[in-house]
Amino acid sequence: MADDVLEAVLDLIPGIASRAADTDRIGRIPDDTIRELVSAGVFRMLQPSRYGGLETEPARFYEVVRTVSAACGSTGWVASVVGVHPWHLALFDDRAQHDVWGEDDSTLVSSAYAPAGRLVPVDGGYRLSGTWMFSSGCRFASWALLGAMIVGSEGRPVDFVTALVPRNDYTIRDVWNVVGMRGTSSDEIVVDDVFVPAHRIKSNYETSQLRGPGQRVNTGPLYRLPFAALFTTTVAVPIVGVVAGCYEEYLAAMRDRVRLSLGGGRFVDDPFAQVAVGRAASDIDAATLQLDHNIRELWALARAGEEIPLQLRLRTRRDQVRATERAIEAIDLLFKTAGGTSLFLGGIIERAWRDAHAGSVHVANEPQRAYALYGRDAFGLPVEDNLI
Structure with a gap:
């Protein structure tokens, strides 16, 4: 079934690529594109089979994400982020899953x-208020997963959780006016004192411990994987895909280019350009291979019913942030060596450069914390963090 999704997506790529410039310009993915991705099954890949999903091996999902991202960074980002949410929802109480997918899967x-x-x-649940930034693809969603603190009688936090909230209970503020990933429509969500029943609340600590009510009904290996491994990979893969797509466009554009400066001559004969291509290609390959290797190893352990060791979870985070760094290093090299033509707004290299850098500032792509966690464990020090 995953092959069917990839095959369907490959048929969509020319259209997605042709709309990429407009997606960036208007700051929104076209409705037709979202409908095509829905029809292709992209958003069902990590969804439970009980609710019409495919329960696909995550590495296959990320292959689809890379493919879409190579054609349009914003579309790939939304495909990845919105596409991972069915997996997270599957960890909730089954009543919450039914609330979302019971009538329309x-x-x-x-x-x-x-x-x-x-x-x-309060009786039966909680009252929720807050304002959240950066909800990618929220214009296409009917529900939102929102981070929150449960506060005790003295007003102090007693637990950090994720709340599932329907579209009727929040408003969306149009605030997404940014330099990159413009089409993701990552707008602001506002909730003003609404009731959330207890079954739509999921403890983040419980999730990090790989347990909860969802696993009792969704028993497949997909739902025995760590949240941090999947979610952080979800915000790294589109960046790698963007840069991989840019690399191919760069080669195509530069093969016939003749320089009017630096002594003239064909661009492809410049040994410095050749070195840049070699470095960029290596970084892209290394990023892809490390991400894929770790996700496949996690999947193999989950399928075998074996415990996932902390060292693998930490390595997955280490390599995920390194993959983002490698992708940024590659796109910077391509952008620089493309010369002045890369500066023109709307160009493929320029847009990819903006999209990659915009995605890299996501908190999960911040490298120092992930490296420090890995280093602490390597030195035999205790490690406590929900994002591993």
Whole structure:
């Protein structure tokens, strides 16, 4: 089934690529593109089979994400981020899953995981208020997964959780006016004192421990994987895909280019350009291979029913941020060696450069924390972090 999704997506790539410039210009993915991705099954790949999903091996999902991202960074980012939410929803109480997919199993969910909300306990659940930034694809979603703190009687946080909230209970503020990933429509979500039933609340600590009510009904290996491994890979793969797509466009554009400066001559005969291509290609390949290797190893352990060791979880985070760094190093090299033509707004190299850098500033792509966590463990020091 994953092959069917990839085959369907490959047929869509020429159209997605042709709309990439307009997606960037208007700051929104066209509705037709989202409908095509829905029809191709992209958003079902990590969804439980009980609700019409494919329960695909994650590496196959990320292959699809890379393919889409190579054609349009914004579309690939939304395909990745919105595409991983069915997996997270599958960890919730089955009543929450039914709330979303009971009537329409093609319903989409967005997210904003920063704990910007405040949950106050009441009978049967909680009252939620807050404002969340950066909810990618929220314009296409009917529900949102929102990070929040449960506060006790003294107003102090007692737990960090994710709340599932329907579209009728929040407003979206159009604030996404940015330099890169412009088409993701990662707007602001506002909730003003709404009721959230207890079954739509999921403890982040419980999730990090690979347990919860969802695993009792979704028993496949997909739902025995760590949240941090999947989510952080989800925000690295599109960047690698963007840069890989740019690399191919760069080669095509430069093969016939003749320089009017630096002594003239064909660009492809310049040994410095050849070295740049070699370095960029190596970085792209290394990023792809490391991400894929770790996700496949996690999957193999989950399928075998074996415990996933902390060292592998930390290595996955280490390599995920390094993959982002490698991708940025590659796109910077391509951008620089392309010369002045890379500066023109709307060009493929210029847009890819902006998209890659914009994606890299996501908190999960911040390298120092991930490296430090890996280093602590390597030195035998205790490691505590929900994002591993």
